[in-house]
Amino acid sequence: KYPAKVKIVDVGPRDGLQNEKAPVPAAIKIELVHRLQDAGLTEIEVTSFVSPKWVPQMADAAEVMAGITRKPGVRYSVLTPNMKGFEAAVLSKPDEIVVFAAASEAFSQRNINCSIEESIERFRPVAKAARANNIYVRGAISCAVGCPYEGEIAPERVAMVARLLKEIGVQHIGVADTIGVGTPVKVERAMEAALQHYGVDDISGHFHDTYGQALGNTLASLQMGIWQYDTSSAGLGGCPYAKGATGNVATEDVVYMLQGMGIETGIDLDKLIDAGKFISDYLERKPNSRASTALLNK
Ligand code: HMG
Ligand code: MG
Numbered sequence: 001k002y003p004a005k006v007k008i009v010d011v012g013p014r015d016g017l018q019n020e021k022a023p024v025p026a027a028i029k030i031e032l033v034h035r036l037q038d039a040g041l042t043e044i045e046v047t048s049f050v051s052p053k054w055v056p057q058m059a060d061a062a063e064v065m066a067g068i069t070r071k072p073g074v075r076y077s078v079l080t081p082n083m084k085g086f087e088a089a090v091l092s093k094p095d096e097i098v099v100f101a102a103a104s105e106a107f108s109q110r111n112i113n114c115s116i117e118e119s120i121e122r123f124r125p126v127a128k129a130a131r132a133n134n135i136y137v138r139g140a141i142s143c144a145v146g147c148p149y150e151g152e153i154a155p156e157r158v159a160m161v162a163r164l165l166k167e168i169g170v171q172h173i174g175v176a177d178t179i180g181v182g183t184p185v186k187v188e189r190a191m192e193a194a195l196q197h198y199g200v201d202d203i204s205g206h207f208h209d210t211y212g213q214a215l216g217n218t219l220a221s222l223q224m225g226i227w228q229y230d231t232s233s234a235g236l237g238g239c240p241y242a243k244g245a246t247g248n249v250a251t252e253d254v255v256y257m258l259q260g261m262g263i264e265t266g267i268d269l270d271k272l273i274d275a276g277k278f279i280s281d282y283l284e285r286k287p288n289s290r291a292s293t294a295l296l297n298k
Pocket of ligand 2: 015
């Protein structure tokens with residue numbers, strides 16, 4: 001019924017920190033990446049090569065990538081919305097790049113300043129150049145169940161964006177509940193839409209936890225055989241273009257659930273909690289993870 005193994009991509013350094021108002025020094029971001037890889041994460045979404053005017057927190061993308069001591073077997077991914085971003089990113093030798101589309105027109109405009117169709121045209125040369133450089137290409141589909149501007153999003157929109165991403169050579173897609181409004185049946189429908197164009201091994205779940213639904217949505221996706229998830233250390237984050245939305249589901253909470261289900265993740269929960277505590281201490285707040293809170297107070 002459930003996959004025997006799950007791959008977790010910790011997106012804390014990117015999705016988690018992108019929304020922080022006060023600049024977080026590159027050295028702290030690098031230390032977080034190091035702690036996450038020491039805890040057994042095999043993929044870390046490190047940063048974004050985006051406009052520093054749009055997302056000032058990610059302005060140090062190249063510096064962060066350059067400062068990481070790479071661990072064999074770990075993949076480092078970065079966001080690249082256009083060729084300018086890709087050209088900067090490629091110098092830092094990412095294993096994987098992420099182009100980010102949306103299932104909502106309004107969100108596409110607010111997030112990347114263009115329509116869905118225009119975004120695909122911007123991604124086309126990025127995907128081509130990445131593949132020519134042997135860099136794996138992932139695509140994110142934001143607002144796959146709901147949009148802060150358009151409300152509920154029909155699964156057909158997800159299927160359409162998945163098809164467009166497939167056509168330009170994107171190898172894997174993340175079904176993203178950007179604002180955490182999804183509930184299990186809606187998420188199943190979004191996943192079914194994604195499955196029309198991608199295989200079960202080429203889809204991941206990316207669930208923000210605004211309404212506390214992300215673990216339920218993860219479980220629903222696991223039951224469909226989806227075995228890859230983006231999660232955020234200490235539940236950090238939010239999207240600058242999705243006001244009020246909280247971070248991704250905490251990596252600690254997902255790992256606790258999977259361990260309890262006997263599903264292999266390769267992650268050491270104690271070390272993971274220490275990593276989340278490290279960044280939360282820096283930000284002077286408590287980790288936004290129930291499992292972390294429980295285990296730290298034990
Ligand atoms: P634009 O203003 O339309 O771009 O922004 P442009 O091509 O017209 O260029 C304007 C200026 O930006 C120029 O500089 C460019 O050089 C510069 P100027 O001449 O004015 O000095 N520029 C860049 N600089 C650095 N890196 C680049 C880059 N591109 C242009 N790559 C753009 C379009 C896409 C660049 C902008 O809208 C942007 O950077 N958006 C980023 C939005 C973002 O990062 N959002 C958060 C990540 S997505 C997310 O969190 C969702 C996800 O987690 C899934 C989910 O939960 O839904 C993935
Ligand atoms: Mg996100």
